[in-house]
Amino acid sequence: MPLRSDRFFQWLDLFRWLAALAVVFTHANNRFFTKVLSLPPTERSIGHYAFAIVSGFGWPAVMIFFVLSGYLVGGIWILKYQKDNNYSVVDYAVARLTRLWIVLIPAILLTFVFNIIGIHLFNGMETGIYTLYGSEGNVTLLHDAWTASCNIAFFQSALCFQYGGNGALWSLFNEFWYYVAFPFVLLGFFSNYSTYIRLAFVGMAGALLIFLGQFQFISAAAPLAPYFLLWCLGIVVALRDRPFIPMPPWLAAGLFLSYLLVWRTVPSSFLESQSHIRFATDLVLTGLFAHLLMVMKADSRLPAPPLPGVSKALAGFSFSLYCINMPVLNLYAAAVMHWFETGWKLVPRGIVDYLIALGGVAFSLLLAYLFSLATERNTSRIRALVSSRIGWTSAARLAPADAPASDGPAARDLPANGSRART
Structure with missing residues (x-):
């Protein structure tokens, strides 16, 4: 199947927004409901168990994002x-930075605004929504210029906390x-340099990631260097024309x-305390997902996913949703x-409690869509504007490549400008 098959990219849209x-x-469950396993068995309900199970796939979702990226x-x-x-x-750097900054910088500003409203208008400190070091690791009072600059420079979780308690960053x-x-x-x-120079380049990549990974201090984050292997599985998907x-x-x-589903039965506390086991389980998970993508890409009769237009629309603001959902939920x-004196760390007793949580999810989707209209949707236009103002792009090019490593014609069927590949 060609690399830019519409049906294959429709499935990628579905995977991205899911x-x-x-x-x-996951973030909604952590805020609105008390952890079900922390309650006495007599206080646990089937509905609470079901919501906890459904909302427990946030970590695999991030691993899927790595492979797709x-x-x-x-x-x-x-x-x-x-x-x-x-x-x-330079073209590569402009593409990457515009993709990230056009959403991240406004998301940091929005985090500040929403936190200030929640703290001062809705008395969020008094109700426990906002804390300096809360049970969920929130640091919502870190609104200083250093933390903002550190996040914009992509050192969050290594040299600073995530800005304003926006832990997803x-x-x-x-x-x-x-x-x-x-x-x-x-x-x-893939270059035609000598073997020693090529090994040096690979060593430089590894040394960079290992060095920066030494500064990571947030246990919930994925160790930088090992998880690069998971990211590289996406490269394997692109280069292979058959599974x-x-x-x-x-x-x-x-x-x-x-x-x-088997992964979901393993207690998250166990995986977080056993980093090697967590990495092994994540490697298997992403390996199976990469294999699924290769199988789908190679299938000439791959059917379209249900409601592809809906998936395309939802995927179109998935990055915005990821970056702002935590301050929106807070x-x-x-x-x-403030208005109803309920809705935080609940032990759900009835439909109203679940509707409160689902309302938070719906509110996040709505605001993320509106946010994306001013940010994510304009990525291509802003990228083109930045590129047009850089006059020395052609001077910074990499060395020629070796022969294509693809096992088939995929290397000859690249996404053209304006194609559906979101790079």
């Missing part, structure tokens, strides 16, 4: 490099530095979903507590 929604459900960024840029023999480092530390390490990996594996183990898409999907919780 992963973003899973993250929101490796495919849409790393894999596609390698194929461009192999096809054109060289490409501009931890993964952008990983994501950005994977973008930085990627060109070295590209040169190491390593051929099978029907439904079987590959069944294997992935079965493992995901603001929503502060307002509900």
